[in-house]
Amino acid sequence: MTADVFAPLAALEGVGSAARAARDAVDVLLRDRGLRRVGSEVTAEALLRGAQASAALAGSPSTLEEVRRGEGDALAAGAVRMTGELMGLAPQVDTAPVQVWTRLHQLAAADLGSADQLGHLRTSREPLPDDIPGLPPAPPADVMWERLSGLAKALTTPTTAPGLVVAAIVHAELAVLRPFPTANGLVARAAERCLLVARGIDQVAVTVPEAGHLELGASYPDGLTGYAVRGVTGVQSWLLRECEVIALAAERSPLNSPTR
Template sequence: MTADVFEPLATLEGVGSAARAARDAVDVLLRDRGLRKVGSDMTTEALLRGAHASAALAGSQETLEQVRRGATDPRAAGAVRMTGELMSLAPQSNKTPVQVWTRLHQLAAAELGGEDQLGHLRTSREPLPDDIPGLPEAPGADEMWERLHGLARALSGPTSAPGIVVAAIVHAELAVLRPFPTANGLVARAAERALLVARGIDPVSVTVPELGHFELAGSYAQGLRDYAAGGLTGVRDWLLRSCEVVALGAERSPLNISAQQGK
């Protein structure tokens, strides 16, 4: 049986209560798990806003309206492409996560590299990727493969940890490991969102966690650096930040925007 590697992290100081508060923020949005009726237009809008925010974190200069009209920046275009399959990929995140991540990379990086690089997990014969500013050097391919497949095994096993914690760890691991030649940040953030859907936190995907990461961009790279340092304090701080991101993502949902506009 695969060990539950997520549960001990969920018991770090403050994490459990922060995860419950973040879940409560989503539940209020979805009317206390009654799963407020949500049209596909709201899911589409939330995914679009998330794609724009994730691309902006990756360095895109395009505005939300430009992305809405049809992104030309390759990072924004890739982020939008991922939204087209995210809801169908999400259920597989718990069963075949590596295949989900490689598919996300195929979509995200279609304009960022050669066709032979799409969905390609890097090897020791290739240079280390450096596509997320502010992070320490990516680990070598051997360590990356070991950790990536260990993460996949953990995801396919049972855990008592909140879905928010699981999604946050996957985001951080993919960002720190940078398993692909390009677009690792886009993939990591999309993988987090997919798990929030798959683990029942936001099954209709109307929150915008990427916008939470963007609004807290000043602590994004530092949070990942602290996580990468390997200490429990860094992991705890990343998890606390991720809980704040989820709560912010609920606040920035288009459902709330529509309500505020009286629609």
């Protein structure tokens, strides 16, 4: 039987209570607003806001209004493309995670590189990607492949850990491993969003976790660096940061601030 690798991380000091508080913030949002009142236009708006925030974290200067008009740069355009398929990909993330991640990359990087690089997991013959500023160097391809395979296997194994913890670990692993030549940050954040939907944290995708990551952007590279190099302490700090992000994600929902 495959071990539940997420459960011990969820049991780190303070993580369980912080995760419950973050989940409560989402549940209050959905309960107060009423799930039956959540139409597809609200989900679309939340995903659009998330796309713009994720692109901004990746260095895009495009504003929300520019993105809304379809005038964003290549990073923003890629993030928006992912939102078009995200709700359809989410149910597959627990059974075919690598295929989901490669599809996200195909969408995210369509304007960032050559066609043969889309959905392409890097090999040892290629340079290490350096597309998330502030992180330590990406691991060699053989290490990346081993960890990515382990992560995919863990996702298809039952766990007692909250979905929020699973989503946060997948986000951090993809960002630290940087399995693709480009757009790794966009893919990592979209993969997190897929899991928040699939694991029942926000099934209708009306929170905006990417906005939470952007608002806490000063701690984003440090949090991922700590996750990569500080062992259990770094993982704990990343998970506690994630709980703050999800609480902010609920506050930034278009249910609280409709489109102007």
